[in-house]
């Protein structure tokens with residue numbers, strides 16, 4: 189599964205780094221390193237709703253503090 | 268208001284702007300021959316002997332603005348008819364010579380090149396003179412002057428010569444495309460080829476970023492440019508032109524700082540590889556030192572590589588202060604990542620060709636890099652970043668002893684010592700332009716305050732450490 193986090197300027201200022209770090213941590217904690225491919229891209233053309241994250245084609249709007257919830261409700265069920 | 272340092276830049280800008288305007292409006296091919304009439308108006312000459320010559324020169328500038336001579340691999344080209352064939356006699360005795368009886372000039376000249384006429388006035392025998400300049404130093408009247416062409420003075424790699432018609436010629440095997448002569452020629456007779464038409468095409472073909480995403484990678488020296496608008500407005504302007512997103516080349520610099528620090532600690536001695544004119548200079552004049560050039564791609568190429576690897580269907584245009592980048596992006600190892608290169612001068616022309624008034628735009632954001640990536644734009648910044656990167660990677664034990672060289676003369680000195688094995692330093696930060704990238708030939712302005720602007724911009728970075736800035740990149 190491929191999760192892409194937007195690291196464009198706008199999302200970056202809203203906390204892309206924290207989101208990425210949190211996701212990395214959660215992936216490691218859940219032993220999903222070879223199941224989940226985490227990547228970055230510069231801008232998804234949806235800056236106002238950042239931090240933007242996609243799973244495949246689906247787009248989600250995250251904040252650092254909602255990342256855990258996103259992982260539990262959206263990521264885990266797709267594994 | 269926008270401003271350039273000189274009228275020559277202003278003229279060049281107008282040509283670029285009109286060429287871009289015609290290209291955007293799909294009428295370049297049929298009506299580029301009308302552009303001289305747009306630029307040279309009326310029938311009173313303001314620059315040359317007559318308006319016909321002025322128009323003829325503008326026509327040559329248009330050719331360069333449209334990519335220049337395809338058979339000349341160099342991006343720096345001479346406009347023959349614009350060259351005023353300035354005198355270049357070297358040391359010459361001027362009218363200020365009083366014909367004194369001390370004859371210090373004669374005394375000091377080791378070559379016996381000084382002789383006197385019946386009025387006791389000094390002359391220099393050019394067959395004997397080696398242009399050492401000692402006579403000029405000792406003359407009590409400062410009557411001996413060194414007559415050189417501004418382009419010749421500007422070119423520290425000695426690539427400037429003269430053709431049989433006395434107009435300037437460039438030796439491509441020496442030229443590093445730094446652009447110093449372009450900026451210094453008071454008649455604008457030397458110009459960098461422009462890829463502005465290619466960039467217009469890239470914008471148009473993307474069809475509002477539907478066919479591919481067009482990224483602009485912007486050099487950190489942007490912070491000292493466009494002083495009439497806010498940086499955020501410049502970013503808005505770039506997007507308004509049709510770019511999908513703007514990314515800081517400084518993030519590439521953060522990545523480079525990390526790998527360069529590691530490479531240095533392993534190899535023990537290194538020269539930087541960020542400045543393409545410096546790298547070219549090492550390869551041409553100190554080939555024995557070429558093995559010590561860092562393996563890193565430049566920050567521009569590094570970040571563009573990342574963009575292309577993570578975003579399918581991306582195209583990248585680099586926007587910076589540098590004419591030598593126009594050579595670099597054509598190199599085999601960089602070509603896959605960078606689609607075109609323009610300078611800040613050319614960005615200004617592009618923006619105005621679309622009648623975009625930056626000062627009326629909202630402020631967009633640009634924030635990817637750390638303080639350290641951003642200060643690469645000025646001399647000393649790269650060394651500071653490598654020091655920080657050593658620290659952040661727990662490599663403080665490595666005794667870092669850098670020398671920051673800005674300007675080719677400083678680079679030459681350090682390289683010569685290093686090639687003889689008597690340079691005390693273990694890292695050469697080489698920048699071809701004085702002051703670093705902020706002194707680049709493609710800058711709109713070159714001012715004293717530019718360094719402070721870069722530092723200020725650096726301090727505004729959201730991420731404070733290099734590690735934090737690059738942690739989002741996997």
Ligand code: FES
Pocket residue numbers: 194195196197198199200230231232233234235236238240
């Ligand atoms: S910066 Fe994230 S969507 Fe534009």
